[in-house]
Amino acid sequence: MKMNFVEKLLKAARTNQSLLCIGLDPDLQMMPADISILDFNKAIIEATSDLVCAYKPNLAFYETLGAEGFRVLEGTVACVPDQIPTIGDAKRGDIGNTARAYARSLFEMFGFDAATVNPLMGFDSLEPFIEYRDRGVFVLCRTSNPGSADLQDQLLENGPMYEIIAKLAWDWNKYGNMGLVVGATYPEELARVRQLCPDMPLLIPGVGAQGGDLASAVRYGVDVKGEKAIIASSRQIIFASKGKDFAEAARDAALQLRDRINRYLEDV
Amino acid sequence: MKMNFVEKLLKAARTNQSLLCIGLDPDLQMMPADISILDFNKAIIEATSDLVCAYKPNLAFYETLGAEGFRVLEGTVACVPDQIPTIGDAKRGDIGNTARAYARSLFEMFGFDAATVNPLMGFDSLEPFIEYRDRGVFVLCRTSNPGSADLQDQLLENGPMYEIIAKLAWDWNKYGNMGLVVGATYPEELARVRQLCPDMPLLIPGVGAQGGDLASAVRYGVDVKGEKAIIASSRQIIFASKGKDFAEAARDAALQLRDRINRYLEDV
Numbered sequence: 230m231k232m233n234f235v236e237k238l239l240k241a242a243r244t245n246q247s248l249l250c251i252g253l254d255p256d257l258q259m260m261p262a263d264i265s266i267l268d269f270n271k272a273i274i275e276a277t278s279d280l281v282c283a284y285k286p287n288l289a290f291y292e293t294l295g296a297e298g299f300r301v302l303e304g305t306v307a308c309v310p311d312q313i314p315t316i317g318d319a320k321r322g323d324i325g326n327t328a329r330a331y332a333r334s335l336f337e338m339f340g341f342d343a344a345t346v347n348p349l350m351g352f353d354s355l356e357p358f359i360e361y362r363d364r365g366v367f368v369l370c371r372t373s374n375p376g377s378a379d380l381q382d383q384l385l386e387n388g389p390m391y392e393i394i395a396k397l398a399w400d401w402n403k404y405g406n407m408g409l410v411v412g413a414t415y416p417e418e419l420a421r422v423r424q425l426c427p428d429m430p431l432l433i434p435g436v437g438a439q440g441g442d443l444a445s446a447v448r449y450g451v452d453v454k455g456e457k458a459i460i461a462s463s464r465q466i467i468f469a470s471k472g473k474d475f476a477e478a479a480r481d482a483a484l485q486l487r488d489r490i491n492r493y494l495e496d497v
Numbered sequence: 498m499k500m501n502f503v504e505k506l507l508k509a510a511r512t513n514q515s516l517l518c519i520g521l522d523p524d525l526q527m528m529p530a531d532i533s534i535l536d537f538n539k540a541i542i543e544a545t546s547d548l549v550c551a552y553k554p555n556l557a558f559y560e561t562l563g564a565e566g567f568r569v570l571e572g573t574v575a576c577v578p579d580q581i582p583t584i585g586d587a588k589r590g591d592i593g594n595t596a597r598a599y600a601r602s603l604f605e606m607f608g609f610d611a612a613t614v615n616p617l618m619g620f621d622s623l624e625p626f627i628e629y630r631d632r633g634v635f636v637l638c639r640t641s642n643p644g645s646a647d648l649q650d651q652l653l654e655n656g657p658m659y660e661i662i663a664k665l666a667w668d669w670n671k672y673g674n675m676g677l678v679v680g681a682t683y684p685e686e687l688a689r690v691r692q693l694c695p696d697m698p699l700l701i702p703g704v705g706a707q708g709g710d711l712a713s714a715v716r717y718g719v720d721v722k723g724e725k726a727i728i729a730s731s732r733q734i735i736f737a738s739k740g741k742d743f744a745e746a747a748r749d750a751a752l753q754l755r756d757r758i759n760r761y762l763e764d765v
Contacts, residue, residue: 254595287591287595289589289591289595289596289598289599289602290595290598292567292598292599292602292606293598293599293601293602293606294602294606295567295568295571295602295606295607296564296565296567296568296571297564298567298602299560299563299564299566299567300563300564303563303564320589320590320591320615321557321588322588322615323555323557323588324640324641324642324707325642327522327555327557327558328557330557330558330560330561331557331560331561333561334557334560334561334562334563334566338560338561338562338563339563347588347590347615347617348617348647348648349615349616349617349637349640349648349649350637350640350642350644350645350648350649351642351643351644351645351646351647351648351649352644352647353642353643353644354642354644369617369618372592372617372618373592374592374593374618374619374621374622375619375621376618376619376620376621376622377618377619378619379616379619379620379665380616380617380618380619380658380661380662380665381617381618381619383653383654383658383661384653384654385651385652385653386652390648390651390658393648393651394648397647397648439592
């Protein structure tokens with residue numbers, strides 16, 4: 230039987246001894262010249278696939294190239310070894326029949342093992358994703374950017390909005406395939422979300438260029454077994470060198486970050 | 498000088514005496530057999546472009562076809578006559594550099610005159626869109642689906658969340674290029690949003706298959722001049738017939754809806 234997303238994630242994390250997820254977010258300005266995006270991604274994947282628990286392409290960087298970008302994305306997902314889960318970072322959210330089209334696009338067309346979704350439109354906008362019981366659905370909860378405070382920190386009658394989102398996700402998680410996105414840039418909120426949802430995988434961006442504290446991300450992000458935290462990093466790994474040695478440099482950066490995460494994990 | 502989005506919208510609405518926006522949301526199940534999506538869209542546009550104030554393709558229905566879908570979307574936008582504004586219904590929202598990639602995709606790659614965005618991640622996630630001063634940016638405020646209540650109706654210290662979103666958008670609208678998305682299925686909320694943002698264009702889905710009341714959508718949606726409401730309808734127009742007469746049937750349905758809107762407008 231095919232593994233579901235959480236099983237696949239845990240297996241990859243245990244095999245590779247890694248909570249590191251590499252963001253495959255290509256940027257022509259920061260890549261070596263004279264290489265196609267697909268070849269770039271392929272080289273990064275080949276150089277790092279024994280060091281990660283997942284890969285996470287953000288769709289924006291492909292959409293900016295239109296149809297050609299989507300072709301590159303299809304090719305990129307196909308390059309990821311079967312045993313490593315892929316997370317389509319798309320942050321989609323729309324009404325029922327439209328959400329179904331998005332879910333079909335991410336899970337069937339591109340074949341992602343998981344996707345990020347935006348909960349602003351409520352349960353019926355997420356349900357078509359959740360119905361793919363073998364796939365993972367990561368709900369934006371407390372995002373890593375400064376502006377996240379504008380709405381996610383607004384005080385509701387029974388707590389700030391990100392807590393309400395975490396509690397709703399907990400209620401909606403009837404098939405055990407949901408997770409939350411919480412930025413490493415907000416360690417207190419991360420700790421609170423982990424407390425509210427002790428069993429859910431947490432996707433944690435923000436440790437690299439955005440300045441989130443890695444020690445807190447690991448300490449507050451993992452579950453009681455020291456698992457189910459997915460520490461995402463993109464730029465500091467994939468753009469570690471702009472030279473011919475870019476894949477080797479990415480491997481070095483990934484290895485370093487994975488090992489730092491594992492050292493912090495010993496202190497948890 | 499090139500017109501900005503609001504000028505272009507008002508001009509098209511006045512020329513065509515129309516507040517109707519047709520949603521170009523193709524669905525292979527509901528289309529005539531033996532026609533490509535691009536030819537279908539092209540025929541719908543040719544049959545209706547003197548009856549609308551805008552066209553609004555929802556990206557989900559193209560993404561579900563992967564790279565080929567994006568090629569069809571590029572072709573579809575190119576078929577819309579220059580004087581009719583196009584709204585890319587994408588509901589995007591992501592952190593700064595990623596939001597920039599999305600804005601570039603929608604405004605430069607596809608060439609939309611406006612786009613819908615999701616405000617959950619706050620101002621810095623919308624700013625890259627707003628910075629395209631000649632383009633329109635429609636912020637999700639009170640969406641038309643039942644699940645919208647899950648978060649958008651949550652009570653904050655000073656009102657429900659959709660009101661906070663409307664007030665934030667009002668503050669963020671430094672270039673006068675922002676609008677709001679409010680479903681016709683929630684007429685009281687629509688009236689309240691129009692009161693809070695008297696001058697902003699409102700994009701109003703939900704009058705067709707979703708059952709929103711057209712009379713209220715018109716009465717509460719327009720500004721004091723009876724303008725700046727964009728009444729969006731998709732399925733009831735583009736799938737009016739599954740036969741060879743689909744374009745003619747779409748024209749009839751569009752004409753009828755436009756004229757009903759205009760009759761309600763007389764009573765405002």
